Amino acid sequence: xxxxxxxxxxxxxxxxxxxxxxxxxxxxxxxxxxxxxxxxxxxxxxxxxxxxxxxxxxxxxxxxxxxxxxxxxxxxxxxxxxxxxxxxxxxxxxxxxxxxxxxxxxxxxxxxxxxxxxxxxxxxxxxxxxxxxxxxxxxxxxxxxxxxxxxxxxxxxxxxxxxxxxxxxxxxxxxxxxxxxxxxxxxxxxxxxxxxxxxxxxxxxxxxxxxxxxxxxxxxxxxxxxxxxxxxxxxxxxxxxxxxxxxxxxxxxxxxxxxxxxxxxxxxxxxxxxxxxxxxxxxxxxxxxxxxxxxxxxxxxxxxxxxxxxxxxxxxxxxxxxxxxxxxxxxxxxxxxxxxxxxxxxxxxxxxxxxxxxxxxxxxxxxxxxxxxxxxxxxxxxxxxxxxxxxxxxxxxxxxxxxxxxxxxxxxxxxxxxxxxxxxxxxxxxxxxxxxxxxxxxxxxxxxxxxxxxxxxxxxxxxxxxxxxxxxxxxxxxxxxxxxxxxxxxxxxxxxxxxxxxxxxxxxxxxxxxxxxxxxxxxxxxxxxxxxxxxxxxxxxxxxxxxxxxxxxxxxxxxxxx
Numbered sequence: 001x002x003x004x005x006x007x008x009x010x011x012x013x014x015x016x017x018x019x020x021x022x023x024x025x026x027x028x029x030x031x032x033x034x035x036x037x038x039x040x041x042x043x044x045x046x047x048x049x050x051x052x053x054x055x056x057x058x059x060x061x062x063x064x065x066x067x068x069x070x071x072x073x074x075x076x077x078x079x080x081x082x083x084x085x086x087x088x089x090x091x092x093x094x095x096x097x098x099x100x101x102x103x104x105x106x107x108x109x110x111x112x113x114x115x116x117x118x119x120x121x122x123x124x125x126x127x128x129x130x131x132x133x134x135x136x137x138x139x140x141x142x143x144x145x146x147x148x149x150x151x152x153x154x155x156x157x158x159x160x161x162x163x164x165x166x167x168x169x170x171x172x173x174x175x176x177x178x179x180x181x182x183x184x185x186x187x188x189x190x191x192x193x194x195x196x197x198x199x200x201x202x203x204x205x206x207x208x209x210x211x212x213x214x215x216x217x218x219x220x221x222x223x224x225x226x227x228x229x230x231x232x233x234x235x236x237x238x239x240x241x242x243x244x245x246x247x248x249x250x251x252x253x254x255x256x257x258x259x260x261x262x263x264x265x266x267x268x269x270x271x272x273x274x275x276x277x278x279x280x281x282x283x284x285x286x287x288x289x290x291x292x293x294x295x296x297x298x299x300x301x302x303x304x305x306x307x308x309x310x311x312x313x314x315x316x317x318x319x320x321x322x323x324x325x326x327x328x329x330x331x332x333x334x335x336x337x338x339x340x341x342x343x344x345x346x347x348x349x350x351x352x353x354x355x356x357x358x359x360x361x362x363x364x365x366x367x368x369x370x371x372x373x374x375x376x377x378x379x380x381x382x383x384x385x386x387x388x389x390x391x392x393x394x395x396x397x398x399x400x401x402x403x404x405x406x407x408x409x410x411x412x413x414x415x416x417x418x419x420x421x422x423x424x425x426x427x428x429x430x431x432x433x434x435x436x437x438x439x440x441x442x443x444x445x446x447x448x449x450x451x452x453x454x455x456x457x458x459x460x461x462x463x464x465x466x467x468x469x470x471x472x473x474x475x476x477x478x479x480x481x482x483x484x485x486x487x488x489x490x491x492x493x494x495x496x497x498x499x500x501x502x503x504x505x506x507x508x509x510x511x512x513x514x515x516x517x518x519x520x521x522x523x524x525x526x527x528x529x530x531x532x533x534x535x536x537x538x539x540x541x542x543x544x545x546x547x548x549x550x551x552x553x554x555x556x557x558x559x560x561x562x
Contacts, residue, residue: 036063036070038203041079049136056080056109061129063200065138065188073185075138077197079129082109086122092234093205094124094528095198097131099216099240099511101191102365104130116514116521120528127205132197133189133365135358140189142178142364145356152309154300157395168380171406178368178407184418189365190372192461195225199232209234211528215511216240216484217369219475220249223463223492230470235531237524239476239513243488244463244495250370250405251377255390256485258401262394264321264482264508271324271545272331278548279335292317295337304342308349314400316349321397321482322510328550363404371408374460378409464495472533475501476520480508500533506542517543 039062046058058080065073084090096108108128112121120126133140156163179186198221202210211234214222219238226233243253269285276283281291296310303309316333319326333344352359377383383402391398473496477489486503493501502523504512513524519540526532 036067036200038200040206041204043079043081046080047136050078050080050106052080052106052110056082058106061197061201061204063132063197065185067193067196075132077129077132077137077201078106078135079127079201080106080109081125081127082112082121083125084121084123085112089123090125091123091529092125092207092209092211093127093202094120095127095129095201095205095210095212097129097212097214097218097222099214099218100134100362100366101131101194101217101369102134102362103217104128104134106130106135111514114514119525123529124211125205127201129201131194131365133368134361138185139361140178140364140368141181141361142174142367143360145360148360148363149351149356151307151312151351152299152303153311155296155310155314155400157399158391159399164384167403167406171403172410174367175371175407175410175412178364179412179417182368182417184414186368186412186417187372187414189368191221191224191369192228194221194369195228198222198225199229202232207234211235213237213239213513213528215513217242219484219492220244220463223496224461226470226473226496227461227463227465230465233471233473235471235528236473237476237513237527238473238489238492240481240484240510241475241477241489241492242484243491245491246374246460246462248488248491249374249460251374251408253488254401254405255386256487257483258387258390258398259394260480260485261318261321261397261401261482264480265396267324267480267508268320268327268330271327275331275548279331280339281331281335291334291338295334298337304337305346305350307351308346311400312349312351313345314397316345318397318400321508324507324509324546325516325550327546328548331548367405367407370405371411374408376405376408376411380409383409463492465497467497470496470498472531473499474524474527474533475499476504476512476524477501478504478507478509478512480506481510482508483510500536500538502534502538502540504540504542509543515543517541 041059041061043057043059045054046052046056050056050058052058058078060076061079062074062076064070065075081093096105096111097103098105098108105128109126111117112126117126130137132138154163159167182189198210198212210225210229210232212222212225214220214237216239219240220242222236222238223242223244226236243249243256248256266285269288272279272281272288273284282288296313299309299313317330320330329344329348333348336342337345383406387398387402475489475493475496477484477486479486489501489503493499502520504517504520507517509515512520514521517540523534523538523540
């Protein structure tokens with residue numbers, strides 16, 4: 001009965017908040033809330049759940065859930081660190097983010113033991129962290145993890161109307177699940193807050209200015225950071241650059257990505273065809289594509305190991321677009337499967353046991369950040385039209401990309417997510433502290449509804465700096481990158497006057513710094529160690545093409561990606 005009484009109060013508070021909002025909304029008061037004070041991180045032993053060796057120390061960073069209310073609800077972010085190995089050469093902390101959204105860099109301190117990172121490890125504390133929502137950092141969830149990873153699944157390059165209806169229903173249900181599980185907290189998982197968390201981390205580490213390296217999505221919220229805090233930047237590397245134009249974030253970026261993946265998929269098909277004497281999948285791009293389609297059709301009829309269907313096949317082979325080190329092993333797997341040996345495909349495509357929670361968490365954060373960052377088309381007709389058009393010329397990834405992002409078409413606004421969360425809280429309220437928990441949830445939901453009524457849905461930040469406001473930053477991109485098409489790097493360079501762009505010519509690997517290209521690595525190392533910036537535009541020759549039989553290394557497997 002107490003829960004029901006509180007629920008009545010909840011409804012009246014939200015209605016009152018909406019009723020008192022001025023017509024047409026209002027701008028926030030000119031006096032912004034004071035910046036929260038970041039307390040030094042108390043580093044110690046890492047929790048066993050992090051699976052990090054004793055050489056790594058861990059701590060937590062406390063940040064506001066909502067920076068507009070710095071004295072309100074707080075969340076804790078997990079942080080990892082290994083100190084610089086040469087104290088007399090130390091330049092501060094190097095903070096790394098591998099992308100996503102939804103990826104963690106808690107393992108980053110271990111990179112210092114790798115030869116290509118060893119000089120940097122002498123000069124910098126290597127700092128990793130799990131952004132808000134990720135891992136143990138106020139973890140976000142939208143669906144039961146076991147349901148999320150349920151296999152086998154289907155994937156169709158040209159889906160029919162029934163298949164589309166099914167996927168639309170799944171996307172709508174997923175968006176509802178995010179609102180129900182996260183409630184009023186849901187809107188605060190976004191790129192601006194990720195950037196503000198990064199500044200809190202900088203201060204908590206004791207660094208007056210930030211040295212940061214971001215890859216993929218890390219380049220976007222890194223660019224947001226540079227826009228908000230240009231005076232706090234020491235050095236920044238943007239590796240594989242997201243197009244930051246507000247017109248691209250995120251709906252049109254994903255359409256561009258689908259087109260770029262088709263080009264990279266074509267690169268792989270042609271490479272396999274050139275090595276037909278090894279793989280026997282066909283001597284032309286069309287023949288190799290036919291072989292792939294045959295495998296997908298076969299798996300649709302008879303899933304391999306009862307877990308590998310067309311969806312798992314597509315997910316595994318999408319990695320050929322991220323890193324060409326995957327090319328030989330995927331070709332071996334496809335050839336083996338079609339010629340009677342399924343073991344390589346099972347090894348590469350079978351869903352990882354025990355990884356359901358992490359997989360669902362990563363997808364939940366990805367979805368929340370992208371949906372919260374931008375105003376998405378709300379009409380399924382728009383999505384259907386645009387993706388049908390793109391799929392005519394780029395069928396490989398288009399529809400799977402669309403299904404991944406489609407929850408944004410049904411994304412709740414702030415008041416809707418608050419109400420959904422409160423519904424769930426009331427249903428699950430039990431125990432002695434339930435009343436206080438519901439009262440706290442009520443107040444938080446009412447504040448969120450009021451903010452939504454005053455300000456409505458926000459569009460992406462206009463990323464840019466004025467000439468001279470930002471120290472020289474280094475952009476790096478592969479010319480044929482699929483996940484972050486090359487035009488994104490050109491756009492960010494235009495928005496950051498004084499920045500330098502290093503291009504890996506003719507290459508398509510996503511995440512190029514400290515990989516297999518010595519030229520790229522030399523530019524990155526000179527910049528981070530000595531602040532040496534190359535010319536406005538610099539170019540590196542393409543890395544060596546993979547050869548049949550070459551195996552992917554663990555470091556290559558861990559390169560960032562969506």
